[in-house]
Amino acid sequence: MNAVSKKENVKVPIFHNRNFVLLLISAIFSSPGYFVYLIGTEWLMLSITDNRFYFGMLFFVAAIPRLILLVVGGLFADRLNKRTILFWSDFSRALLIGILILLIWTDTVAIWHLLVLSGLFGISDAFSYPAMNSLVPTLLEDDQLQRGNSFIQMTNQISPILGPALGGTLIALLGFAGVYSVAFIMLFISSLAVLFIRLKIERQEEVRKPAPLTDLKEGFQYARKNELVISVVIMAFFLNFFFSGPIAIGMPVIVKDVFDGNAASLATIQTSMGVGALAGAILLASWKLKRPGKAVIMSLIGLGISFSITGLSANTFMMAGLVALMSVLTQIINIPLITMLQQTTEKHMLGRMMSMFMTVSTGLTPVSYIVTSSLIAANVPIQAIIVVSGFVVTLIAVYNLLKNKKLLSFTLSQGREQG
Structure with a gap:
């Protein structure tokens, strides 16, 4: 009897965990595929029209449905099969890219096509994000989460390395049809990899089916009692306004x-973003933070300063170096935050907490896109926008260093993995 109990309690090392490895494989194809699509669409929009307002709208129309539907995506993640949600997310993206390929082949692609497809991609994001981030804790033990999240982020960050480099090369060699064909294949492979994930029913979802509105109300009540969630969300709410629009559009x-x-x-700049993000993920995969909150806030200060200097960049290579540094710092911010939220949330609430965190913390992101686009359209230099935004980000980080005691005092669950 004791032998059986010990066997059941043996922790499976991360890379012996079949389901987690399959999730990594899926991410390896999904994220680069998305970035190949993204760089193709960004450059296609810049080529179709000289009106940079439409370029900003490309991000805005993706952000709005993502923001509105994230809470719904969290409900789905807690009530339905997370693997199925991830499959349909990648598979639907592949189908959308297939439609875009047909439009390019028939030479009928227009601005509104790119905007509609961007909005549909935003809908897909709203369901895939909470499903992914609530699936990871069901596959790993608590003290494996920082390392597991680091590997997930590591595979995701291959995308800004491989995606832009591959996308920029394909645009030059094969045109837009070539870049979108590769994106289609990668997302299709990702969707197939997810299908091989097998979860035990009792670990996949709780046997509870109250009305969706009851679930939603329960989620909000749970979030209100989680001081860490409230603390992080308030900070992220304002940070995203000053960072998301200027960096994505800028x-x-x-x-x-x-x-x-x-x-x-x-592609050079976006590849440097991936290199930095990958370096940050590797760092956190091997370094368990004892005081993650302090690391998050100090990295935010560095991010704000680096962002301001980026606005003063003299050439592509200077900007690429600064973007790489910002990406390292962003990983030291994002991975511990996700890990902290996962560790302090009950399993059956993970989908709703992840989606609510993203919904509230990114609530000003669409506004940031519109404001940034409007300022550029009004002939305000993008460099000035970035310098000022970086300064404000730094001030927000310093304020949290002085006032956010809940975040500063948080310690991650410690443990030693076997194997």
């Missing part, structure tokens, strides 16, 4: 309009 616009660069130049 990089391609600076490359195109200030540096007079091409798709390869944009």
